[in-house]
Amino acid sequence: MVKIKLLLVVIVLLAGLLRFWQLGAIPPSLTWDEVAWGYNAYSIGIDGRDEFGRYLPLDYLESFGDYKPPVYAYLDVVPVKIFGLTEFATRFPSALLGTLTVLVTYFLVQRLFVQSTRKKWYSLAAALFLAVSPWHIMLSRAAFEANVALFFIVCGGWLYLSFIENKKVLLLLLSVLSFIVSVYTFNSARVVAPLLVLVLIASSWRMLWHMKKTTIFVFLFGIILLLPFVHFFLSPQSKLRYNEVNIFSDVSLVKEANQQIANDKNAWWSKILHNRRLVYSVAYMQHYFDNLSPSFLFIQGDGNPKFSTRDVGQLYLWDIPFLVIGLLFLARKKIGYWWLVPVWILLAIVPAAVARETPHALRTENMLPMWQVIAGVGFIESIVFLKKYRKIFVGISLVFLFLSVLYFQHGYYAHYSREFSGEWQDGYKQALLYAKQNENSYQHIVITSALGRPYIYTLFYNKIAPRDFRSTSIVNRDAFGFVDVVRVGKYEFPTKITEMKNTLYIATPQEVPQHAQILQTFPLVNGQPALVAYTL
Numbered sequence: 037m038v039k040i041k042l043l044l045v046v047i048v049l050l051a052g053l054l055r056f057w058q059l060g061a062i063p064p065s066l067t068w069d070e071v072a073w074g075y076n077a078y079s080i081g082i083d084g085r086d087e088f089g090r091y092l093p094l095d096y097l098e099s100f101g102d103y104k105p106p107v108y109a110y111l112d113v114v115p116v117k118i119f120g121l122t123e124f125a126t127r128f129p130s131a132l133l134g135t136l137t138v139l140v141t142y143f144l145v146q147r148l149f150v151q152s153t154r155k156k157w158y159s160l161a162a163a164l165f166l167a168v169s170p171w172h173i174m175l176s177r178a179a180f181e182a183n184v185a186l187f188f189i190v191c192g193g194w195l196y197l198s199f200i201e202n203k204k205v206l207l208l209l210l211s212v213l214s215f216i217v218s219v220y221t222f223n224s225a226r227v228v229a230p231l232l233v234l235v236l237i238a239s240s241w242r243m244l245w246h247m248k249k250t251t252i253f254v255f256l257f258g259i260i261l262l263l264p265f266v267h268f269f270l271s272p273q274s275k276l277r278y279n280e281v282n283i284f285s286d287v288s289l290v291k292e293a294n295q296q297i298a299n300d301k302n303a304w305w306s307k308i309l310h311n312r313r314l315v316y317s318v319a320y321m322q323h324y325f326d327n328l329s330p331s332f333l334f335i336q337g338d339g340n341p342k343f344s345t346r347d348v349g350q351l352y353l354w355d356i357p358f359l360v361i362g363l364l365f366l367a368r369k370k371i372g373y374w375w376l377v378p379v380w381i382l383l384a385i386v387p388a389a390v391a392r393e394t395p396h397a398l399r400t401e402n403m404l405p406m407w408q409v410i411a412g413v414g415f416i417e418s419i420v421f422l423k424k425y426r427k428i429f430v431g432i433s434l435v436f437l438f439l440s441v442l443y444f445q446h447g448y449y450a451h452y453s454r455e456f457s458g459e460w461q462d463g464y465k466q467a468l469l470y471a472k473q474n475e476n477s478y479q480h481i482v483i484t485s486a487l488g489r490p491y492i493y494t495l496f497y498n499k500i501a502p503r504d505f506r507s508t509s510i511v512n513r514d515a516f517g518f519v520d521v522v523r524v525g526k527y528e529f530p531t532k533i534t535e536m537k538n539t540l541y542i543a544t545p546q547e548v549p550q551h552a553q554i555l556q557t558f559p560l561v562n563g564q565p566a567l568v569a570y571t572l
Contacts, residue, residue, distance in 0.1 A: 040156050044142055044163065051138040051486055054445075055131040056177040060124035063178055064453040064561050065460040067342065068489035070179035071496045072099040074126035077112035080501040087495070088519075089506050095221070095268035100489060101518030102280075103273045107221040108181040127179050133187040134176025138167045140190050141405045147197035149372040154416055161412030164263055168441045171350040174448075175401055176341060182401045185222035188214045189229055189402060193380075196236050197373065200243065205250050212258045213257065223277065226265075227387035228402045235379060276518070281391045283323060289315050324389035327403075332395040341456040343397035347404035347447040350397055352440040354433075355411045362414030380406045388483045453561045461487050463566025467542045467556040468497040470569055471527075480536055481527045484543040484567070490529045491521035500524065543569050 066074070075186045076086050076097055085091050086109070088098050096103040111129040119125035145159040152158065166172055175183045175530070183437055195211035198204075215233055218225040229350035237244065244251045268274050279285055293310040300306035308314075326332070333351050337344030342349065351359075366374040381403045422429045464487065471481050471494075483490040510523040522529055533547055541552070548554065552570040560566045 040160060043160055044139075047142075047160065047163050047167050048135065048139050050164075052131075052135040054167065054173050055134050058449070059127050059131055059177060060122060062449060062453055063342075064457040065462040065465060066123055066126060066496075067178070067460055068492055069104075070123075070126055071489075071492045072097070072104070073108050073112055073179045073181075074116060074121055075492060075496045076109040077116045077126075078121050078496075078499075080109060081113040081117050082502055085502065087502060087505065088511075089345070089502075094264040096273065098519060099492070101513070101520075102277050103221050103268075104223060105181065105226075107217060108179065111184065112179070119499065121496060123453065127177065130179050130181075130183045130398070131176050133184050134172060137172070137176075137183075137187045137190055137405070138163050140194055141166050141408070142560070144190055144194040144197070144405075145409055147194055147201065147372075148374070148376060149413075150197075150201060152371045153180070154420070155372075157416045158409070158412050161415045162405060162409045163406035163412075165355070165411050165415075168437070169404070169408060170337070170345070170348050170352070170444045171397060171401070172404055173444075174345070176397065178342070180398060180401075181222045181536050182398045184288075185225040186401050186404060187224060188218035188221060189232065190405065192218065192229065193232065193236070193376075196233075200240050203243075203247075204414070205254070208250070208254050211256065212254055213261070216258060216261045219262070222385045223404060224399045226269075228384055231383045231386065232380065235383070239373070239376075281393070283319050283390060283392050284316055285318075286392065287320045289319060300500055320389055323394040324385055326394035327385045327388055327400050329395060329398070332397075338395060338397040340393075341452075345444065345447050345452050347451075348440075348444050351407055352437070352444075354437050354440045355407070358411040358414030358418065359407065360414065361418055362410035362412070365413055365417050366410070374560040377406050377409055455562070457561040458564075458566065461493070462560050463487070463558045464490070464493040465497055467567045467569060468493055470556055470558070472498050472544060473539060474540060475526065478538055478540040478571075480525065480539040482533060482536070482539055482541050482543075483527060483529055484533060484541075484547055485529055485531055486544045486547065487567070491524055491527070494524055494527050494529075535572050537572075539571065541572070542567055543570070544568070 072087075076099065079085060079087050080092070086093055086097050086106075090098070093106050095106070097106050097109060108129060111133075112126060115125040115128035119128065142159040142163040145162045146155045149155040149158055172183075192211050192214035195207050195214060199207035199211060211234075215229045218229045244396075283289075290312050293312050293315045295308045296310040297303075302309075330339065332349065333432055334349035334356060336346055336351050337349045339346075363378075366377065384402035384406075388394065388396050390401060396475075418433075419426050419430060468485075471483070474483055483494065491509075494500065505524055508523075508525040509521055512520045512522060514520070533541065534544060540555075541548075545557075545568055548568050548570055549572070552572055555569040555571065557565045558567040558569070
């Protein structure tokens with residue numbers, strides 16, 4: 037037990053090191069969603085209101101009109117108070133809860149395989165593999181609310197399985213609370229968490245039936261906590277993001293189906309074969325299995341560089357043999373709640389398959405840590421099988437794992453920023469610090485919208501007081517509910533730059549007129565110019 041506890045401490049410390057080391061510098065800049073989390077935390081910490089003045093919002097944050105679940109901003113209030121409005125503080129909750137997810141995974145796996153004599157070793161292996169996972173490391177090192185939601189979902193699963201074993205009502209209450217907090221944290225969790233809860237209830241309905249009073253009490257407790265979410269869910273604003281990204285809004289599929297029917301001269305069988313419901317179902321399944329493709333999982337990872345270095349998959353190639361062995365072992369031995377592992381993975385993809393962009397590492401992060409659980413079981417069972425050669429096997433396996441992690445880490449720290457800093461809106465920070473230093477010399481400061489959402493960067497890096505923003509800003513809201521901030525004080529964010537006197541312009545190199553007087557250039561990490569400050 038002492039050895040196991042010591043190994044667990046080492047694994048959690050390793051997880052923390054991989055998630056916190058140079059957290060404020062790599063990734064090289066903040067995305068606009070990260071900046072929004074940081075500034076809203078800053079605003080709530082000052083007067084209890086979000087950037088647009090809503091007092092302690094429980095249902096959503098209006099930022100950009102995408103109506104974000106609010107938990108991340110609340111978790112970030114204390115780090116921003118302690119460390120200031122910085123990149124490190126903004127990313128702190130994700131890195132911390134990412135580290136703690138590794139610890140909770142250890143306890144979850146023990147409950148999954150509670151009847152196994154090797155459950156502690158399964159737990160250690162799964163925790164280690166999650167600690168060094170490229171998928172989990174990358175999403176823990178940015179202010180991604182999906183990563184925080186994962187922590188609460190894993191906690192919810194662990195606490196519920198603990199409740200089944202111990203029959204303590206407090207564990208059930210904490211489990212329900214964890215799942216509900218995940219619903220208030222990330223959009224995909226609003227589907228995955230309820231599905232997991234239904235599966236867990238179905239697996240233990242007899243016990244819950246015998247504890248009717250407790251079950252009813254906890255059910256009412258959950259309903260009360262969900263009331264703000266239900267109110268928002270029934271509003272038009274809740275559907276804005278879904279309507280923007282889902283495949284069912286893609287009318288091109290219907291047009292193509294109608295054309296196929298027309299080509300078949302409106303034959304009855306063609307109307308069945310090319311029925312739009314069938315077409316959308318096929319599209320959904322294609323998007324679903326995209327998230328299980330070998331290229332995504334083991335070769336290149338997500339096509340979006342914010343979620344992958346593109347040098348390795350979401351999992352290591354090293355994982356493949358142990359995943360195969362682990363799946364075969366679990367299917368054959370059927371230990372404990374083994375069935376929950378593949379079910380968890382399959383349920384986690386359900387909401388992500390609705391989106392047009394697939395595969396998508398962020399929307400499917402809820403598959404973790406089940407991949408690592410399977411690999412952990414496969415690794416431990418391989419050691420048990422190779423009794424005479426276990427030391428050699430363990431040594432060789434860990435060397436290959438170390439080399440895999442080293443390759444990923446080298447690419448991440450040595451090359452990633454130079455290759456992909458533009459994906460992180462790099463350049464805004466330097467440009468806005470320059471504008472802040474020189475703002476008294478100009479009547480207007482015009483910042484391009486070409487890189488997206490310049491107003492939130494202005495608020496963040498200039499540390500503009502929330503009350504000043506609310507009193508000096510010009511905000512446009514369109515009929516669809518989207519928000520466009522066009523001015524904050526003397527800072528202006530036009531969709532098209534026009535020439536004015538006594539004005540400092542910050543724009544992309546392509547937007548700079550030939551007769552401009554260039555004052556300073558703000559490069560990406562690789563030296564290419566991202567933004568330019570100029571006057572006319």
